[in-house]
Amino acid sequence: MVEWFERHLPKMVLAPSFVAIMVFVYGFIGWTAWVSLTRSRLLPKYEIEGFFQYGRLFDTPRWDTAMNNLFIFGLLFIGISMLLGLLIAILLDQKIRTEGVLRTIYLYPMALSLIVTGTAWKWILNPGLGVESVVRGWGFESFKFDWLVNPDLAIYTVVIAGVWQASGFVMALFLAGLRSVDEEIIKAAQVDGIPTTRIYSAIIIPSMAPIFLSAFIVLAHLAIKSFDLVIALTGGGPGYATDLPATYMYAMAFSRGDIGQAASSAMIMMMVVFAIVVPYLYSELRAKND
Amino acid sequence: MTIRSAFAVALATTTLAGTVAFAEPQAEVLHYWTSGGEAKSVAVLQEEFSANGGTWTDMPVAGGGGDAAMTALRARVLSGNAPTAVQLKGPAIQEWYEEGVLADISAVAEAEGWANVLPASIAKHMKCDDTWCAAPVNVHRVDWIWANADVLSANGIAMPTTWAEFNAAADKLQAAGITPLAHGGQAWQDATVFETVVLGIGGADFYQKALVDLDEAALTSDTMVQAFDQMRKLRGYVDDNFSGRDWNLATAMVMNGEAAFQIMGDWAKGEFTAAGKVPGKDFLCASTPGAGFLYNVDSFAMFNVDGDDKKAGQMLLAKLVVGQNFQKVFNLNKGSIPARTDVSLDEFDDCARLSSADMTASSEGGSLLPSYAHGMALRGAQAGAITDVVTAHFNSDMSSADAVAQLAAAVKNSQ
Numbered sequence: 202m203v204e205w206f207e208r209h210l211p212k213m214v215l216a217p218s219f220v221a222i223m224v225f226v227y228g229f230i231g232w233t234a235w236v237s238l239t240r241s242r243l244l245p246k247y248e249i250e251g252f253f254q255y256g257r258l259f260d261t262p263r264w265d266t267a268m269n270n271l272f273i274f275g276l277l278f279i280g281i282s283m284l285l286g287l288l289i290a291i292l293l294d295q296k297i298r299t300e301g302v303l304r305t306i307y308l309y310p311m312a313l314s315l316i317v318t319g320t321a322w323k324w325i326l327n328p329g330l331g332v333e334s335v336v337r338g339w340g341f342e343s344f345k346f347d348w349l350v351n352p353d354l355a356i357y358t359v360v361i362a363g364v365w366q367a368s369g370f371v372m373a374l375f376l377a378g379l380r381s382v383d384e385e386i387i388k389a390a391q392v393d394g395i396p397t398t399r400i401y402s403a404i405i406i407p408s409m410a411p412i413f414l415s416a417f418i419v420l421a422h423l424a425i426k427s428f429d430l431v432i433a434l435t436g437g438g439p440g441y442a443t444d445l446p447a448t449y450m451y452a453m454a455f456s457r458g459d460i461g462q463a464a465s466s467a468m469i470m471m472m473v474v475f476a477i478v479v480p481y482l483y484s485e486l487r488a489k490n491d
Numbered sequence: 492m493t494i495r496s497a498f499a500v501a502l503a504t505t506t507l508a509g510t511v512a513f514a515e516p517q518a519e520v521l522h523y524w525t526s527g528g529e530a531k532s533v534a535v536l537q538e539e540f541s542a543n544g545g546t547w548t549d550m551p552v553a554g555g556g557g558d559a560a561m562t563a564l565r566a567r568v569l570s571g572n573a574p575t576a577v578q579l580k581g582p583a584i585q586e587w588y589e590e591g592v593l594a595d596i597s598a599v600a601e602a603e604g605w606a607n608v609l610p611a612s613i614a615k616h617m618k619c620d621d622t623w624c625a626a627p628v629n630v631h632r633v634d635w636i637w638a639n640a641d642v643l644s645a646n647g648i649a650m651p652t653t654w655a656e657f658n659a660a661a662d663k664l665q666a667a668g669i670t671p672l673a674h675g676g677q678a679w680q681d682a683t684v685f686e687t688v689v690l691g692i693g694g695a696d697f698y699q700k701a702l703v704d705l706d707e708a709a710l711t712s713d714t715m716v717q718a719f720d721q722m723r724k725l726r727g728y729v730d731d732n733f734s735g736r737d738w739n740l741a742t743a744m745v746m747n748g749e750a751a752f753q754i755m756g757d758w759a760k761g762e763f764t765a766a767g768k769v770p771g772k773d774f775l776c777a778s779t780p781g782a783g784f785l786y787n788v789d790s791f792a793m794f795n796v797d798g799d800d801k802k803a804g805q806m807l808l809a810k811l812v813v814g815q816n817f818q819k820v821f822n823l824n825k826g827s828i829p830a831r832t833d834v835s836l837d838e839f840d841d842c843a844r845l846s847s848a849d850m851t852a853s854s855e856g857g858s859l860l861p862s863y864a865h866g867m868a869l870r871g872a873q874a875g876a877i878t879d880v881v882t883a884h885f886n887s888d889m890s891s892a893d894a895v896a897q898l899a900a901a902v903k904n905s906q
Contacts, residue, residue: 243587244590245566260900323677347731350732435734435735438883438886439676439734439886440681440883440886440887441883442887454874457872457874457875458561458872459875
């Protein structure tokens, strides 16, 4: 009896969370997929009508804008955050005296809610209140920095605020990675007289590949689910110029009583996530099986 | 049996007898009137309800201009436990009716003679098929243009009565260094301006065809192109920093003379009067250029509930909401006008009287029309599709012809 209990205890302990995840994650993904095939408006309906919600979705210019914005925002946000994070991490890695203080300062934005980040940057970037009016106040009357209210450039202000928030976190990841590289190898390289830049580019950074992957996965899912930053910073505006798939889905589900449309956009978002995560999982699993 | 349990049984029997003998009216009311003036207005109804022997359970859900309240409503209805009455308006009432969850309050409506005191086009919104299912609270007029009296007189400008006059006045103001139009760049505000432009340029029949019936010929007509042309002109009369601005900040710009005009519903009046400004003296109100009246009517829809006490509460609530006293007191607080036409307007200000007179006149002339921007004319998905095009056009350099083509496509796609 005791032996049986001991053998099955781990399974029993894990069972509740397994069931909860089956229902609340995979069950609801299935439910959303089902609803996305129906004519649901105000309340969910369950008669399947086919893929016409997806047709509607792809015919909507606002959805195109949202997807384009996701790619612009995603690429720049991930790219710049990683570059900046790596650069700061390398600079901090030079055994400087105030490293603890500096690290805290760079990491601090991560402690803020995205709503706070968005609101603060809204004020900083507002042409009438922030940078533009300050620089004009210094006498540069022709200075112009109106990205926030310019429909073509507003999405880049979201990138700026996002990078400000996330690059400190990426720095922390990379810093941990830099420290985990074997001291002996670096020392050996130094003894051989290899310049520091070469040590970084040929030894340290290549050995940090798993960290790059982790940072990428974390940033990618932040970008795809990004919602609060846009709501606080631009409200999706001017017009709907800074809409992202998440804000589009929210508008359809909660403001417009168009649940079928919201469900279909949620499915597309999920497929985008899968397109990124599945290859990652595949490579991870294969590495373990080898 | 101990004394305590005997007492409990006795108590239980009397309460039971009490509910059987006369159902005490109960109402759980879901609403999103949570800001200062609105909360005060709804408190009036609460007091009146309890003065008539009812028990009011307040369920205010703030946020998102009613989006949060609608989410709460959806959850309650899906769990089979709908509130007694819900603040709902326009075609949303019929949408909920089609889900089969609304109650019939025709008994009260007929006893109180609602059909005789409500304007026909407003009464239509309160009916589901042939039964009454909602009670109107107020009428907000959307097609108002507000102006700073001093700025206008200093520049020798009269209130414009056509869009051409407005453009001429705006050019003059711009030359004098004043922002002609105070506007907040939020989608619903763009839509508010757009619908007044459509009404002014196309007239009442065109508005009905284009934004209520969604007639494709009207949506793609030259008149619609002209409406978008006028929107493009208006874009030039707005200051550079308008993106995302809240409507009350735009009202403040008119108040302190930074801007001359604002196009906004009559809730803007509350901002002026709260700042101690006097209508006619400090600020002017007029309908936007063109004839007609765009209304935004708040109402309570009654949901199917179990229990005589709740049904009694529903009936009492419906009776009080449309009652003369509540219609007067509530609307004095809220800045709107009574939905019923037989309430004395002695205590109302000039703007409200003008609104009421215009409502009666346009009801007779057939130009009393539902506001599309405020969810009175169309269902959420369709209104939203139109707003997307309007706001995309207003906030970019899209041509009017492109906008019209997109408009027709968006409307078709949303159905």
